[in-house]
Amino acid sequence: MTDQVDGIAHELSSLDFHHPYTPYDVQNQFMQTVYQVLETGNGQVGILESPTGTGKSLSLICASLTWLRNYKATRQEAALQEAGESYKDEPAWIVEQLLSRKRSELLQQWEDREKRLASIRLKEKAQEERGRKRRRVEDVSAVVETIADEDAEWLLDADDHEVSDRDALSGLSKESREILERIGLGGRIYYTSRTHSQLSQFISELRRPAFPPSLPPSVAKASDVSPTEPVKLLPLSSRQKLCINPFVARLGSVQAINDRCAELQQAKSSSKCSFVPKEELLSQTHQFRDSALATIPDIEDLHHLGKSLSICPYYASRVALPGAEIITLPYPLLLQQSAREALGIKLEGNVVIIDEAHNILDAISNVHAAEIQLSDLRRGRQMLGVYVKRFGKKLKGINRVNVGRVGRIIDGLSEWLEGALKFKVCLDEHGIVDPNDLTRHKGIDQMNIYELIQYIQESKLAYKIESYVAHVEAEGDSSNSGPPKAATPVLHTLVSFLIALTNLSSEGRIFYQKVHGAATDVKLTYLLLSPTHAFSSVASSARAVILAGGTMSPFQDYKDQLFPTLEPGKVTSLSCGHVIPPENLCVWTLASSNPASPPFEFSFKQRGNREMMTQLGLAILNVCNIVPDGVVVFFPSYGYLDEIVKVWQQRQGESSQTIWDRLQARKSVFRDSKGESSEDVLRDYSQAILGVRPAGDKRTGALLLSVVGGKMSEGINFSDRLGRCVMVVGLPYPNIASPDWKAKLEYIESTTEARLVKEGRNSGEATAQAKQAARDFYENACMRAVNQSIGRAIRHRGDYAAIILVDRRYGTDRIRGKLPGWIRDGLEKESHERGLGALMGALGAFFRKKSQAGNGP
Structure with missing residues (x-):
């Protein structure tokens, strides 16, 4: 075992990480550790600390991309060898001829792709030199078709609740989808950080180093190929950052944009978004894919590219996903399973790198947090009244029932909060809420909240009510000559809180708290006490997870909170020294x-x-x-x-x-x-x-x-x-x-004690260790x-x-x-x-x- 470890250490020490500068000792140590975690795979976790100023981002890039290129080349070489072994009963010259043809096909595929991307890079450079500006889409009349019925945008369809959010690529044939998949040669890195500015800095660093091609050694040696291969990067983001439809983008809030976008893709929608990728415009989709993969773009570049090609960058990004080696995305898009599914992100067999990871525990809690204020609920009740007054007689069947249920939930939560304002807040400005007390009002506990949430999401009820009320209020404001103002997303806030309410378990708590600066307002807040379950879908799926930051110490919380059941041998931690003398x-x-x-x-x-x-x-x-x-x-x-x-x-x-x-x-x-x-x-x-x-x-x-x-x-x-x-x-x-x-510490104490007792510790010892x-x-x-x-x-x-x-x-x-x-x-x-x-x-x-x-x- 010792000889094996020494062998791996020797192999890593002699590895070329293609660092653009002469790396410091601490950078070599950091890169070797990242590479070893990724190479070992099988659910390995690295918790790594490298002080600010030590080139952490560049070290992450060099280590992870060196591993990825080696991994892809090695995997393809193994596939060639396996193909040869399957013909072992044939004469050697036939086997070699067969392998030679397979190598030629692989090389041709690689060269075709690289030539196509190189051509796009030359075109982009020529355009920049001539100072040519990207064409902007200004003909908004082509964005959506004429709406036949002025109420159609806000009226609930009789069958709306049966329509789910369709895949934006559903217009593409199976053959087209397969063509789009072929560009990807397997294996990718998902890199996430807290803010878009941090992701942009990472992308800037990504332009510095150069890496050898991902071809198998037997192919690269036998051909005269370029010694380097440009990195294929794809930045992913939300519709709010990428939407180029002015009628949708102006809605402002993420929830409203998401709902309106999904609604414009429904089969029964009378207004279609013209920017969604279409089968008949596959060449346009290919151009977006190739341009994105050729140029190492940031989010702003992707947005401009979509506008110049008149194609939605949010959905067209999915087409480029199979060919990307590194995908950057902000925390929320990685940490929420629903967001990953919407973007087509599959972590299985791939690598996840979380930078600035000292924030990760709070980030997971924030992603799953929710709150609602009494003033929000009063506003929501008012909006519901305006909507029902206009469309109440047109609501039939399940639509009428569910709109009524939403009203009852608003009334029930309002009733509890009004009581809290009178009796609880006067005694204490904050406290814990028993969810059973909360749902007892107006018979909320008798409803199937899961079904109601699904209905609201699929029917786009929240968007339709809020956008209709915004329309009414804008028309009533004679001084407003501009476009309708987007309403505060009160009902979307309510839906988020209902989702948290259904997720209640020993891992979450609901609190009431007085709203500062508002004497007659109080709010409910859902807090995730443990990130373990929420992060488990990432940790259990990925080949390896790297948590990296400038100040990760102390490390123990990441192990206890994110990977409590992971065996110690699967966790590697490193605290690098500084590069200063x-x-x-x-x-x-x-x-x-x-x-x-x-x-x-x-x-x-x-x-x-x-x-x-x-x-x-x-x-x-x-x-x-x-x-x-x-x-x-x-x-x-x-x-x-x-x-x-x-x-x-x-x-x-x-x-x-x-x-x-x-x-x-x-x-x-x-x-x-x-x-x-x-x-x-x-x-x-x-x-x-x-x-x-x-x-x-x-x-x-x-x-x-x-x-x-x-x-x-x-x-x-x-x-x-x-x-x-x-x-x-x-x-x-x-x-x-x-x-x-208080709730967090009580949760840690109780769960730790229960785990230790289950492991066979005596009660006194378990209690003492849990308190510690x-x-x-x-x-x-x-x-x-x-x-x-x-x-x-x-x-x-x-x-x-x-x-x-x-x-x-x-x-x-x-x-x-x-x-x-x-x-x-x-x-x-x-x-x-x-x-x-x-x-x-x-x-x-x-x-x-x-x-x-x-x-x-």
Whole structure:
């Protein structure tokens, strides 16, 4: 076994990942780990941490695409060998002739595809050079046919409930579908991240490296083919991002666009969308496919391509799917099984890479969350009344019954919320709702909610009611000369909440909560307590799953929450070091300012200590006196930041200057606040550091007071002079008294205990371990937020910064063990015992060395 492991390690160490630059050791380590997880397959999981600035995205690209090309080539070579073995009774020359023909066919197929795509790339380049603009579709009269009956758009069909959302490619013949499938040679990577901007950055990185062709070795060696093959990328997105039908796109909300789009494809629809791919325009579909696969497009490029060809990019993307090697898509499209099915995504045998995966637990909860407000329900009842007044007499059979049921559900939920507003909210602003109490009103518990949801989705009831009411309201507004305004998607919100209601199990809870700023409004919120079941369809289907991020520590929650039943041998975790040299990082923990002062412990009980707040202000002032340029300080919450600033603004004893005055005299001071734009604050902060100061201004750099988990703690780049020092004050534990956190911790405790008892542990031991599991989860959430804030400082190999963790609890092995590896490696081991004086000496020496080395400001 050891020899086998050594052999794999040797093979990986000699592998060429086709990195466009000379990779650092940590990048090689990262790429080798990704490759090994993908190569092993069989449900393997990799949880990988590579600090920001270490080229994580490029390493993911090089490792995964090198594996994919090798995998496809090896698989095709094996198929050729298998074909030869099936003719082993034939003479060798016949077998070789047969294999030679198969190799020629494979090579011809590959060359035909590559020549076609190369031709499109040349055409695109020529168009760009001539400055030719893409043709825009402006003749909206061709978008939809004339509607015979002005009410047809909103009236429910007698058989509407029997019509399901049809496949947009249903107009294509079986032969055409097979032709479209042939371009794909098997195996692909699904890459997902949190936002479209992050996906766009990934696509930009994808244009840097070049990879060898995916041909089997015996074919590539025997022919004179290009040493490289362009990557085939396809970005997927929602209809909201890709729809080119102006009558549909203007509806605004995702739900309304989805419903209207599906309605325009129904067989009985009197208005057809002219952009949906059609059998008679197959060449147009092929052109979209080839253009998309030839050019490494982002979402905006795909949208423009669809407009230039007058073909829907949302549905035409499905045609390009078989030929793509990498498919990018935002979190929700991967994490929802219904969304994957709608897009034609099949994970079986393929690879899933989740980048920025420190967000994945929250992302899964957000995708499956739902809420409804009393004001929404009142608006929904009003809309239903307007619709029934116009179409009530035309509603027959199941339509009449189900419209009535929707009304009863609205009335029942409204009745419960009105009662909560009178009796519950006056006692407590939030709490847990028993779903049985919720559905008892107006006989909701007697309805088949599953059937009603299916009816609403298939009949497009929510869209029809909301669009009709928007039409009526627009016509009644004489001052509005533009197109009808899209109504707030109240009924779609109701449907989402009903879906959550049917999914209720031990994994979910419903809460009531007062709506801030509205004295007469209250809302219901569904919260998914465990992501395990929701993620299982991804984890169980894919060949391998990679969770990658800049700050994944601590790792245990991903294993416990996403893969609790996966055997340990199938999980690989890696925390990479940083690419910066050790002398570019100074990490200290500060437990107190001096032996006579209270220790820094910003726990809920101690954080109101005014003396501690004062000593913190003086410590930050001392840091500002030594650190050049930018200092960023993260606090546990906006509320606590406000409290501390108030103390700093008060005079201490006979001092003529407050701590706040002294800070402002040393550096320009900025505060992150809930109400102010983070872009404005960051712009002013950057200008104070990088810009020219007015004559007489002796301040050096700027101080930014921010919040862990706030707008400045993620996605903001404090590189170089913008972040020469990052301080984290306290441990930002979530509010354990909030209903959602109480429910989460109770769920973890109860499920862990039940699992341990089932495994044969005695009751006392199981209870103790379950309580510890809940504490770990709570603490890990805190440390993930801390680690994310720390990661704002070092952004590239030449960067340098000091990181100061202010709280005596950072001196414990338990907390230190949950810091990223590169932070632990740079941490001054006994710093928590040495006080402010030693810290000032260390900071002074650190920045003097940088200045002497020519790295100073």
